[in-house]
Amino acid sequence: MAHAIEFQNVTKTFQGSLRNAVDHINFTAEEGEFITILGSSGCGKTTLLKMINRLYEPDTGKIILFGEDISSMNPVKLRRRIGYVIQQIGLFPHMTVGSNIAMVPNLLKWEKEKTDARVDQLLTMAGLAPEEYRNRYPAQLSGGQQQRVGLARALAADPKIMLLDEPFGAIDSITRARLQEELLTLHRGMKKTFLFVTHDIEEAFKLGTRVMIMNEGHILQFDTPEQIILHPADGFVSSLVESAREKERFWEKFK
Amino acid sequence: MYHLIIDYFQMNSGRFLTMLTDHFRISLCSLLAAVLIGVPAGFCCVRFHVLQKPVSTAFGILRIIPSLAILLLMLPVLGTGAVPAAIALILLAIPPILENTIAGLRDVPPFLLETAGGMGMTGRQVWMRVRFPLALPLILTGMKTAAVEIIASATLAARIGAGGMGDLIFTGIGLFRTDLLLIGGISVALMSFSAGIFFHLLEKIILKYKRF
Numbered sequence A: 001m002a003h004a005i006e007f008q009n010v011t012k013t014f015q016g017s018l019r020n021a022v023d024h025i026n027f028t029a030e031e032g033e034f035i036t037i038l039g040s041s042g043c044g045k046t047t048l049l050k051m052i053n054r055l056y057e058p059d060t061g062k063i064i065l066f067g068e069d070i071s072s073m074n075p076v077k078l079r080r081r082i083g084y085v086i087q088q089i090g091l092f093p094h095m096t097v098g099s100n101i102a103m104v105p106n107l108l109k110w111e112k113e114k115t116d117a118r119v120d121q122l123l124t125m126a127g128l129a130p131e132e133y134r135n136r137y138p139a140q141l142s143g144g145q146q147q148r149v150g151l152a153r154a155l156a157a158d159p160k161i162m163l164l165d166e167p168f169g170a171i172d173s174i175t176r177a178r179l180q181e182e183l184l185t186l187h188r189g190m191k192k193t194f195l196f197v198t199h200d201i202e203e204a205f206k207l208g209t210r211v212m213i214m215n216e217g218h219i220l221q222f223d224t225p226e227q228i229i230l231h232p233a234d235g236f237v238s239s240l241v242e243s244a245r246e247k248e249r250f251w252e253k254f255k
Numbered sequence B: 001m002y003h004l005i006i007d008y009f010q011m012n013s014g015r016f017l018t019m020l021t022d023h024f025r026i027s028l029c030s031l032l033a034a035v036l037i038g039v040p041a042g043f044c045c046v047r048f049h050v051l052q053k054p055v056s057t058a059f060g061i062l063r064i065i066p067s068l069a070i071l072l073l074m075l076p077v078l079g080t081g082a083v084p085a086a087i088a089l090i091l092l093a094i095p096p097i098l099e100n101t102i103a104g105l106r107d108v109p110p111f112l113l114e115t116a117g118g119m120g121m122t123g124r125q126v127w128m129r130v131r132f133p134l135a136l137p138l139i140l141t142g143m144k145t146a147a148v149e150i151i152a153s154a155t156l157a158a159r160i161g162a163g164g165m166g167d168l169i170f171t172g173i174g175l176f177r178t179d180l181l182l183i184g185g186i187s188v189a190l191m192s193f194s195a196g197i198f199f200h201l202l203e204k205i206i207l208k209y210k211r212f
Helices: A045-052 A075-080 A097-101 A103-107 A112-125 A143-155 A173-188 A201-207 A225-230 A235-252 B002-047 B049-064 B067-078 B082-106 B110-118 B123-160 B165-175 B178-206
Strands: A005-012 A022-029 A034-038 A060-065 A082-086 A161-165 A193-198 A210-215 A218-223
Touching: A005 A045, A022 A045, A022 A218, A034 A045, A034 A201, A045 A060, A045 A161, A045 A193, A075 A082, A082 A143, A082 B110, A097 A103, A097 A112, A097 A143, A103 A112, A112 A143, A143 A161, A143 A173, A173 A201, A193 A201, A201 A225, A201 A235, A210 A225, A210 A235, A218 A225, A218 A235, A225 A235, B002 B049, B002 B082, B002 B123, B002 B165, B002 B178, B049 B082, B067 B082, B067 B123, B082 B123, B110 B123, B123 B165, B123 B178, B165 B178
Parallel strands: A034 A193, A034 A210, A082 A161, A161 A193
Antiparallel strands: A005 A022, A005 A060, A210 A218
16 A cells, blocks of 8 residues: 655755755655644745645655655646645635635536535534525634634545645634644544644644654654654754643643 | 706707717727726736836836827827827726736735645636636726726817817817806716716625625
8 A cells, every 4th residue: 555645855945045945855654644744934844745735846856645756747636636724724805615615626627516515514514504604705704713614625625635734823722722623533534644734842742643843854753742752853852842841830830 | 057057958968968978988998998908918917027117117107198198199190089089098097907907916915826726726727716806806996096087088088079078168168158167077077976986886796705
């Protein structure tokens, strides 16, 4: 069985930059995994993500999805098979919630009945009553509701891979915690591979079945949360874990 | 004065209507032509970056020249009548439409374009489904500015024999007839005003999402 995602020696340098944004990366991810990619800004995590749907092209190396080298695939077709969610959500303000969710099915020319049924199903799954929300505009929703719609839209054509680039970065912490739970439940219910970029260590360890820690274009450690906490690979990782512990101790004081 | 105006309408209502429709027709045709030129030109400027500077500079210069001057400059080239007047009005109306088209297409947030591409829209679909719809409010504003400018300047077009309400106004000036001046002036003002209201309503209807 082929890996869901496989990176072979992938390097990417941006023009005018001295070091590689992503530097000789190798890793594999299996179908159904929830992988969180953790790192501070500029560590290459977003670049890594955007190479998977070919918004960026690697300079060297190969990216293989389910045994298929993506450089030989049509980028438009590839992207329609991959769910993509970003921090700014990116709902189209001039389209209703329903049309936003129906976007990829429409691009794929699904039949109208099938698309409509799918939209209603996804809205229900996102906890938004279809009759009430289908015809609203994004501006009429709260930030949390907008990101639920963003997720529903990315899931519309039932992609096998979901790329999530700090999707909860701009959402208040109470709503964020709820959305994290919902995302976990969602992931458990389907056999999809999630790649979730974040700079929040708690989010990364809470959501990920495996966590990839990145710094300066390299993968420092890629393992289950338990293994990382028990056996940090190097000083950077242990300082990261330590910083999270410290934060926890801060809250302990008030108990 | 009131009687004079009533008398005018009793005697000349047919002629008044002709002037009004002439004025309306030349304004509408000029606006449509300006849209047909300005919007594609704006698209080309955004699509092909090199074009932007020369094209907007050229129309920027045109904009500085007073409308009456453009109208009169048309005289030796194209003679008199509605056609040269319409061409002058078109030249006048293109800059606001062009500039607003460029601004509207360019100001679409990059993250929306990235999402559109990331979802698997082709380049063409990104233009048709995201960039143009999101630029539409600004394009409509440009059209509104252009319409008001055209209706006002079309008055001057009477000077080169294009007809319209300008005929009445210039006659009024020539004969010191305040009643004619008032009828002409108020009619033009009402037309401009109606054009403004029309675009306002159009925006309300087609840009439903802007209400929230």
